[in-house]
Amino acid sequence: MFKAYARAKINLTLDILGKRPDGFHQVEMVMQSIKMYDQLEFTPEPETISLTVPGGEVSDRSDNLVCRAASLLRSYAGIKCGARIKLSKEIPVEAGLGGGSADAAATLMMLNKMWGTGISLPELMLLGEKLGSDIPFCLRGGTALAKGRGEQLEVLPPCPRLGLVLVKPPFGVSTASVYYAYKPELVLKKPETGAMIKAIKDKNVGDIVRNLGNALEPVTTMMHPEVANIKEKLLDAGALGALMSGSGPTVFGIATSLEAACRIASRYQSSGERVLVTETYNEEMSGP
Template sequence: MKIMMKAPAKINLTLDVLNKRPDGFHEVEMIMTNVDLADRIELEMLPKDEIRILSHNRFVPDDSRNLAYQAAKLLKDRYQIKSGVSITIEKVIPVAAGLAGGSSDAAATLKGLNRLWDIGLSLDELAELGAEIGSDVSFCVYGGTALAKGRGEKIQKLPPPPNCWVVLAKPTIGVSTAEVYKNLKLQGINHPDTAAMIEAIKNQDYEQMCASMGNVLESVTLKLYPEVAQIKEQMERFGADAVLMSGSGPTVFGLIQHDSRMHRVYNGLRGFCEQVYAVRLLGEGEGEPIA
């Protein structure tokens, strides 16, 4: 038996860091939403009791470092599952990009194996398990649009934002999330107005949504990695309505309402950056099997 799952990328419309917690993590408050750029995950039952990861992308680990592997192992151990699984990851989301590609793969694996192994867990229970794997996995289990708090695992669903184009550009560098958080100085930074963003989404107010975007991690990443700052400047110059870095970077995205301007921004960025994508906001939560 095989199950195919879609694992969509996310972008941060806001990302705020409130303080450092006693457990060493940072207390965050962020609004995330899915975009129509997705990995495909194929799950196939194996008679042998093993977890096998298959991918043509050389940057995708095929062992316990892989979050999809960790998701399968967690379910196997927690629910004494004796059958094995082959997990084929067709990678479309850029790796280490601030788009939660690995977390989304893990979430899709949790949901798919819940069906394949007939475990019968609710979405809330799967999201709780996801929090044990990584901070973004809980959001990716639900999909759609949400306010995330705590380490990112406390999820409050939101309605879909006003629809528009999203142009994503990832420079050919990797960014260390741990390094970005280590260099973050919470004194004197501009915090995004999370409440204004929630209001904009609820009122379907595109202009207010654009005006309310903000990511405190930009204060670090743009200084440490000038390539990210350059892409942000170019995207603004080509006419995107609002431009922001997603997560800890290095991917930068621009929101654009009109097709003609989207093409101008997309084509302009192709000269600066190899990995450029023009996609739509997904709006509603995804994650149902696609085949």
């Protein structure tokens, strides 16, 4: 049996530069892996690809990104191998944390190893791009600047280790619907991607907090005003800064350490939201 950890992500910045001819939006965003993960277990099978999801939080059918990633890799490699896959979910669903993309990325990476297909990381990233714009980042992980649809990556120096309080309201958000509703005039403060990159390179936590920005936040907040309330409550609980991740609706609060994040979470006044504590993750950190 082979085991993989599929790590969630947050967006420290997310800017939209315009609409592309293919209908997608041109984005520029600083992405960061976090320690929260889903766990996947892979067992070789002669030909069949099957998926089980204890708890049934997501589909276990062929439309799941895990099954699609496995089928795509097998087709690309021209093999007939199969796999029995078990997906244990910890990352909230439809939350703006890239859980589905992370699961697909872990599947591509681990089946490439289990099946011995010998496909390079750049090739895997190109395959992943066919399934979702965040999958190339999830394959590489760490800290990165993402451009294009999100698939064009520039590796950045590791972000300083930060404690995080994630607050997920009791509803999900469709990424497509948020992008569809986006209008430039909704963005009152444009994200400063260059300033965020400088802050990360300088390891200046204060500047990282000051340059948090997400052009999609006002769109999701217009649909769900609870997002603004969550931000306010995180700041009231002691977070250094707070921002919606991706298309939302999860909001993360930043702390100087995991211990500080735990204290913020204990002070947070929940109104039915799911409150989770984690931290930023880069490869030099040990353990799962």
